[in-house]
Amino acid sequence: MKYYRFLLPAFLLLSIIGRAQTKLTSFSPGAIWPDDKGVHINAHGGGILYDNGVYYWFGEHKITGDAGNRAMVGVHCYSSKDLYNWKDEGISLSVSPDATNDIAKGCILERPKVIYNKKTKKYVMWFHLELLGKGYSAARAGVAVSDKVTGPYKFVKSYRPNPGQMPFYPALTPEGDKVNCVNPATETDKFFCRDMPGGQMARDMTVFVDDDGKAYHVFSSEENYTLDLAELTPDYTGHTGKFIRIYIGHQTEAPALFKRNGIYYMIGSGCTGWAPNAARWFSAKSIWGPWTYHGNPCQGPDSKITYGGQSTHVLPVAGKKDAFIFMADKWTPKDAIDGRYLWLPISFKGDDIEISWMDNWNLSVFNK
Ligand code: GAL
Numbered sequence: 265m266k267y268y269r270f271l272l273p274a275f276l277l278l279s280i281i282g283r284a285q286t287k288l289t290s291f292s293p294g295a296i297w298p299d300d301k302g303v304h305i306n307a308h309g310g311g312i313l314y315d316n317g318v319y320y321w322f323g324e325h326k327i328t329g330d331a332g333n334r335a336m337v338g339v340h341c342y343s344s345k346d347l348y349n350w351k352d353e354g355i356s357l358s359v360s361p362d363a364t365n366d367i368a369k370g371c372i373l374e375r376p377k378v379i380y381n382k383k384t385k386k387y388v389m390w391f392h393l394e395l396l397g398k399g400y401s402a403a404r405a406g407v408a409v410s411d412k413v414t415g416p417y418k419f420v421k422s423y424r425p426n427p428g429q430m431p432f433y434p435a436l437t438p439e440g441d442k443v444n445c446v447n448p449a450t451e452t453d454k455f456f457c458r459d460m461p462g463g464q465m466a467r468d469m470t471v472f473v474d475d476d477g478k479a480y481h482v483f484s485s486e487e488n489y490t491l492d493l494a495e496l497t498p499d500y501t502g503h504t505g506k507f508i509r510i511y512i513g514h515q516t517e518a519p520a521l522f523k524r525n526g527i528y529y530m531i532g533s534g535c536t537g538w539a540p541n542a543a544r545w546f547s548a549k550s551i552w553g554p555w556t557y558h559g560n561p562c563q564g565p566d567s568k569i570t571y572g573g574q575s576t577h578v579l580p581v582a583g584k585k586d587a588f589i590f591m592a593d594k595w596t597p598k599d600a601i602d603g604r605y606l607w608l609p610i611s612f613k614g615d616d617i618e619i620s621w622m623d624n625w626n627l628s629v630f631n632k
Pocket residue numbers: 309374375468517518535536537538574
């Protein structure tokens with residue numbers, strides 16, 4: 265029949281219109297977030313690198329079911345110029361089919377973050393790594409590098425940072441505040457001393473590049489009791505041995521760092537696995553501390569559970585003053601791939617921060 269001839273052109277036209285309509289102009293925290301192919305973005309526990317006018321979002325690629333809590337594929341990358349619409353750039357770091365490889369398929373590879381090293385011109389990816397079949401006992405930091413932002417990244421090594429090193433203490437730190445491995449005072453000090461010879465445990469993590477080009481790795485250590493902030497080597501692929509312990513004994517996870525007006529800020533969570541808890545924030549005038557604890561930055565209903573999410577990154581919006589986006593994951597461990605993203609603007613009250621829930625918002629909130 266003749267009218268069949270119109271079906272294909274009509275279908276093509278409708279799908280073009282459909283695509284134009286799906287161009288996003290706002291954020292809807294917690295909703296399905298379709299990429300350029302209409303597929304929910306798969307980049308959990310992620311972070312964003314702004315590079316040559318483009319944002320690159322790296323995160324854990326999850327699969328369906330609870331198997332999705334392990335790394336079956338690798339680290340997924342997306343790119344965007346406007347932060348609302350994301351193009352699928354594919355897998356930037358793949359797990360290995362070799363079961364003896366550190367990043368073997370089925371291992372746990374979490375919270376990947378990428379930074380760019382201006383001197384070496386390499387993109388450096390850090391992540392939390394748990395070896396295949398060993399649960400969460402390995403507690404290692406892993407690193408991979410690439411010449412191209414989207415990858416493929418080449419796995420370099422994984423290890424526990426800073427073996428044989430004592431923490432750095434800023435001048436005037438009272439002797440009583442320093443860890444004493446002859447007679448450790450607390451549980452967390454005992455874990456620190458136990459692990460000193462082989463390196464400190466490294467789980468939930470982020471990396472941060474300061475204005476002077478120095479990079480830092482911040483990670484949950486000492487059986488998750490204490491957060492370490494450690495300096496990376498000039499090429500960003502190793503640790504120098506200089507580090508501090510932050511909020512000792514209080515179980516901080518999911519750290520995210522940013523800097524505003526010369527002040528360092530960190531947002532993190534408590535330690536309750538996939539279940540949400542209250543966020544916490546800290547600030548410091550020097551990266552080496554002292555870091556001051558300020559409690560929960562979230563306000564309003566569900567603020568005690570971070571609206572169901574857990575921090576993963578704070579994104580400075582390029583070209584806008586005081587524009588920082590709090591990025592959190594709403595985990596769905598029974599069907600890991602369905603995890604949602606909660607992005608919310610951070611507001612400043614002087615040097616203090618606040619986060620409030622918004623069903624829908626766009627970057628114009630930053631035009632004050
Ligand atoms: C969370 C952590 C996640 C993941 C999870 C496993 O507390 O932030 O990255 O490790 O525990 O239970």
